[in-house]
Amino acid sequence: MSPKPSLPGRTGGQILVDQLRLHGVDHVFCVPGESFLAVLDALHDSDIQVTICRQEGGAAMMAEAHGKLTGRPAACFVTRGPGATNATPAIHIAEHDSTPLLVFVGQIERKVRERGALQELDYRAVYGSITKWTTEIDDVTRIPEIVSRAMHTSMSGRPGPVVIALPEDMLVETAVVEDGAPVAAPEAYPGAEQIARLREMLGAAQRPLIVLGGSRWSGESVQALQEVVGSWQVPVTVSLRRQMLFPTDHPAFVGDLGFGPNPKLVEHVKAADLILLIGSRMSEVPSQGYQLLDIPVPKQKLVHVFPDAGELGRVYRPDLAIVATPSAFVRAIQSVELPASEVRQAYLAEARKDYLAWRDPGPVKTPGSLQMAEVMAYLGQQLPPDAILCNGAGNYATWIHRFHRFNRFGTQLAPTSGSMGYGVPAAVGAKRLLPDRTVVAFAGDGCFLMHGQEFATAVQYELPIIVIVVDNGMFGTIRMHQEREYPGRVSATQLKNPDFAAYARAFGGHGETVLRTEEFAPAFERARQSGKPAILHCVIDPEAISPATTLSAVRDAAIAAGR
Ligand SMILES: Cc1ncc(C[n+]2csc(CCOP(=O)(O)OP(=O)(O)O)c2C)c(N)n1
Ligand SMILES: [Mg+2]
Numbered sequence: 001m002s003p004k005p006s007l008p009g010r011t012g013g014q015i016l017v018d019q020l021r022l023h024g025v026d027h028v029f030c031v032p033g034e035s036f037l038a039v040l041d042a043l044h045d046s047d048i049q050v051t052i053c054r055q056e057g058g059a060a061m062m063a064e065a066h067g068k069l070t071g072r073p074a075a076c077f078v079t080r081g082p083g084a085t086n087a088t089p090a091i092h093i094a095e096h097d098s099t100p101l102l103v104f105v106g107q108i109e110r111k112v113r114e115r116g117a118l119q120e121l122d123y124r125a126v127y128g129s130i131t132k133w134t135t136e137i138d139d140v141t142r143i144p145e146i147v148s149r150a151m152h153t154s155m156s157g158r159p160g161p162v163v164i165a166l167p168e169d170m171l172v173e174t175a176v177v178e179d180g181a182p183v184a185a186p187e188a189y190p191g192a193e194q195i196a197r198l199r200e201m202l203g204a205a206q207r208p209l210i211v212l213g214g215s216r217w218s219g220e221s222v223q224a225l226q227e228v229v230g231s232w233q234v235p236v237t238v239s240l241r242r243q244m245l246f247p248t249d250h251p252a253f254v255g256d257l258g259f260g261p262n263p264k265l266v267e268h269v270k271a272a273d274l275i276l277l278i279g280s281r282m283s284e285v286p287s288q289g290y291q292l293l294d295i296p297v298p299k300q301k302l303v304h305v306f307p308d309a310g311e312l313g314r315v316y317r318p319d320l321a322i323v324a325t326p327s328a329f330v331r332a333i334q335s336v337e338l339p340a341s342e343v344r345q346a347y348l349a350e351a352r353k354d355y356l357a358w359r360d361p362g363p364v365k366t367p368g369s370l371q372m373a374e375v376m377a378y379l380g381q382q383l384p385p386d387a388i389l390c391n392g393a394g395n396y397a398t399w400i401h402r403f404h405r406f407n408r409f410g411t412q413l414a415p416t417s418g419s420m421g422y423g424v425p426a427a428v429g430a431k432r433l434l435p436d437r438t439v440v441a442f443a444g445d446g447c448f449l450m451h452g453q454e455f456a457t458a459v460q461y462e463l464p465i466i467v468i469v470v471d472n473g474m475f476g477t478i479r480m481h482q483e484r485e486y487p488g489r490v491s492a493t494q495l496k497n498p499d500f501a502a503y504a505r506a507f508g509g510h511g512e513t514v515l516r517t518e519e520f521a522p523a524f525e526r527a528r529q530s531g532k533p534a535i536l537h538c539v540i541d542p543e544a545i546s547p548a549t550t551l552s553a554v555r556d557a558a559i560a561a562g563r
Helices: 012-022 034-044 056-070 082-086 088-097 123-127 140-155 168-172 192-204 219-232 263-271 326-332 342-359 372-382 397-403 423-433 445-460 476-485 500-506 517-530 551-560
Strands: 027-030 049-052 075-078 101-107 133-136 161-167 208-212 236-239 253-257 274-278 301-306 320-323 388-391 439-444 466-471 510-514 534-539
Touching (some): 012 034, 012 140, 012 168, 027 056, 034 101, 056 082, 056 088, 056 101, 075 082, 082 123, 088 101, 101 140, 123 133, 140 161, 161 168, 192 301, 253 263, 253 342, 274 326, 342 397, 372 397, 372 517, 388 397, 423 466, 445 500, 476 551, 500 510, 500 534, 510 517
Parallel strands (some): 027 049, 027 075, 075 101, 101 161, 133 161, 208 274, 274 301, 301 320, 388 439, 510 534
């Protein structure tokens, strides 16, 4: 079906790849399909880096991780029907995490639509509720227009995913068309009056507190905020899995509002008289089940800064609503000075003290011979400050969130949507983009096997990521909830696991089993030295369900409570 030499112009596939190139989309993650051969053919002659993946879920998560790190979308190409539905978790992650992402889907030929043709799917109907825009390119001449709009849409306001279906016959048509031009995400700036009002409100507050979250941050804005907040002496907390937005070592950092936060932090948020939300939606997890701020009118004065007006007032009615990107907002507050206040200082000092006691509780001893607190302490010493830590969902992630000292932007890849299986593909995507950075993925035994096949992608592209599989022989999080709600009635949560170290070796990587704390450091060092993608299969005691409690204690408490 290649174009006849006598036909003028470019094929749809070529036009599309040329648009990606000019928009700076230099990474494509894909699982091939016969529905977009013309695109694959155009990629053959392009310098876009193509990563061939093993499953579309992994491919799309890699692209999503790329968007988290760069603020610009990578492209993911998947085939129609099952290829597209496999990519759904990453589209959902991008929607929840406000990440720019382009997912291109091969589509059936236009003339057979609505017959239930092979792998036919109505993308607008299926993805309409979890994308910023879902569309189909019917006319080859409109590719530049639609890709340009997709770029704008994915990056602007609150960023998110865009799905574009590509009818197979459209891709092989030829046309003479003008290219688009590179697009930048439009900034939204706060007005001078709003900054003046903010200064007034902060000055009048006794106990102001800042919550950071969302996207549209940058290394520079994260750095600049530290200076401003240092002089203000206002406590700063971060939303779930947004720990890279503020350094744990900064004297104003008071902890993160994730799953199972420091109870004292929760008290400090409740005691605040002004909350400044920057980029955060203060959604279900950071708001602790919508308990921290009253809906719709919080008791605390609320200043909400968000890059999209549609979010302001959606859940919480703000006293001051500012449509601005976090980056532009941080630039605008650099000149804001606050007079010193003893009450504010004391509030910060107390919150910081409580954070440090929570983060450094002294020896944390859990059942079993492999102590995750010691593993985290070792990694804290060994990893370079710009190492990227990735994880999916599961209780194993608690160890990272509670004990790892995130100190830089661009060091955390974790889904706020709580999507299992994200860690390994995110690590592959990150290492493909930033080959000089140390990239460590954490996964539970359940989480790992959701997208563990992408370890093959790491081997294929010689990406020496290190995967730490925390194996407790179960879907531990759900077992914990089960013991709390239905004590002793273990149902559908046990796992019989493979030898994950042998799995790594079978794929051509480095694999080791770690059963005892003292084995971890030398195993990690050997993994690093191997220069290969590596898996450290860390077998922990199933009782060690979290840093704070054991499985039996959860069960006993539930029984004592009459469950
Ligand atoms: C894709 C997906 N499926 C199911 C869940 C529900 N879920 C949350 S945590 C969890 C168990 C995770 O098990 P594992 O990775 O072994 O970690 P552990 O909790 O045992 O440390 C499950 C099933 C989810 N969050 N995401
Ligand atoms: Mg587990």
